[in-house]
Amino acid sequence: MDWPDRFQALDNWLAQHQALWREKPFTRLRCDWEVDYPELAQWLRQHSLADAEAAHTGLVLESAPEPLPELLATARQLSAVPDWSQPLTQSYPEVLERHIPGRKWQQIQAFATATHKQWLQPGQHVLDWCAGKGHLGRLLAWQRDLPLTCLEHDPVLVDAGNQLSRNLQLSAQHHCQDVLQPAAWRYLQPHHSVVALHACGDLHTTLLQQVVTRGCRQLALSPCCYNRTQAEYYQPLSDLARQSRLQLSREDLALPLQATVTAGQRDRRLRDQSMAWRLGFDLWQREVRGMDDYLPTPSRPQSALQQSFADFCQDLARHHQLDLPPPADWPALEQAGWKRLTEVRNLELLRAVFRRPLEIWLLLDRLLWLQQSGYRVQLGQFCAESLSPRNLLLVAER
Ligand SMILES: C[S@@+](CC[C@H](N)C(=O)[O-])C[C@H]1O[C@@H](n2cnc3c(N)ncnc32)[C@H](O)[C@@H]1O
Structure with missing residues (x-):
């Protein structure tokens, strides 16, 4: 295997497409690349959370608008390495x-x-x-x-x-x-x-x-x-x-490191809820502050998800020392958070190609x-x- 050539090819390809994998959809209402690839962005945004999960764990993305299929093909080619795995048949003390x-x-x-x-x-x-x-x-x-x-x-x-x-x-x-x-x-x-x-x-x-x-x-x-x-x-x-x-x-x-294949059902559900709630908070803080800026949210123990969505958001606001007036409708905001999670997960499929x-x-x-x-x-x-x-x-x- 000519590893220096492979490295060079990978290096050029990753550098050329930086705009597609550097931006995190979680922190942006819209990614810059969506302007260049509106058809792909729209296609990804219309899929469900279950679709995104299935795609992350192997559903075929070949039917997506370009450049996704072409990028996938190149990614596979540039990432191929020998498979040394074998059936584990030996028994041990x-x-x-x-x-x-x-x-x-x-x-x-x-x-x-x-x-x-x-x-x-x-x-x-x-x-x-x-x-x-x-x-x-x-x-x-x-x-x-x-x-x-x-x-x-x-x-x-x-x-x-x-x-x-x-x-x-x-x-x-x-x-x-x-x-x-x-x-x-x-x-x-x-x-x-x-x-x-x-x-x-x-x-x-x-x-x-x-x-x-x-x-x-x-x-x-x-x-x-x-x-x-x-x-x-x-x-x-x-x-x-x-x-x-x-x-x-x-x-x-x-x-x-962002593959989730080994997470169990319960962990995935809790992770989804935590992310949907953070994204709900994000919509709220952007709207009230009138600023299109992401505020990093600290990690929280799982028990934080047992409080109400409103309490969860107010906790995050306190963390940022923000005194935000409550939204008109907490359940609608929570729902908007889940909608954004669905979009984010699907938009992340493009970034995942480069993982x-x-x-x-x-x-x-x-x-x-x-x-x-x-x-x-x-x-x-x-x-x-x-x-x-x-x-x-x-x-x-x-
Ligand atoms: C991911 S675990 C891997 C353990 C083991 N190799 C395995 O695969 O089961 C990483 C290990 O590194 C140890 N570790 C972390 N920082 C270390 C350090 N500065 N010096 C020595 N060990 C460290 C941790 O305590 C942990 O046991």
Whole structure:
């Protein structure tokens, strides 16, 4: 696979269409791109909430007015990566999967299977970065009969991990460490096969830098939460990405995370209600203040949705220290909030086309940086998207 060419093609395409994925319909009554593509905007706006949900989880959007079908086709082409996922048929000792939720255990097995195939030979020591209880590292160490080191900063998880490793009589050390601090980096050794499953933003970019600095033999990384970074704007790693015209904010970096496939019915209903109510509040504040400006709304516990819509809105107004006169008709405002949610969800389908391409762009920046640092690197998908939307895996070997 010619990854530099793919990166360049993705980079050009994402930059060319920035106007379509940068704007968030949630914060705008009308998006600027709607002026350029009125037919598409109208088509999207007339669909129901259920239509939007179905489209997010796979309904065909090919019948939409252009440019949506064409963008979808290009997005698929630019995001294609090898599929390393396989049926999980092997059985393991019960203690290996003890305390692991079913979905997580499947992800761990899929990750382990994919690395087995991609690494020519495992290194002589497994290191699990941001390990939690170390389930992934433990499975790999047990499979390959290797010693294990786990780094994790939550002492409760460190203790629980230690106990589980002892039960298996593994040669394992679980260290309570903040991996962002240099004291943790000395644990990385050249003979290590380092694994990290769903390590967020700075946690995994720090890992990449330290793996290269310390010369670790192998790395298998599935990143998560690209937006969890100290830096306000994305700091590219590779030379190619440094030349890009894309300047990504934390909000942009959250775009790849916006898939909802794994949310359950109840969670989805609560999320919808919370968003519809916020959008209702938004209509109210714009109207009363006479300003076409979005006001960010703070996150609220689920219990906030048990109060009335009016109380919910007044709470938000108090948060902004606004003394807004009540609307003429609260139920009508609530209904308008739900109508806007329906429109927003459908308009977001255009933005969603760019979700995976942007994630691949980010993965390729990591891949190219490892390549330029002397690693042979592969990128693939280790499990189905329905098992985890964060299913991309970088496997590198020095
Ligand atoms: C998304 S979880 C992934 C855990 C595990 N790899 C898995 O897939 O089950 C991220 C883990 O990183 C840990 N973590 C977060 N910040 C950390 C830090 N600064 N140093 C070490 N661990 C950290 C969290 O406590 C959590 O266990």
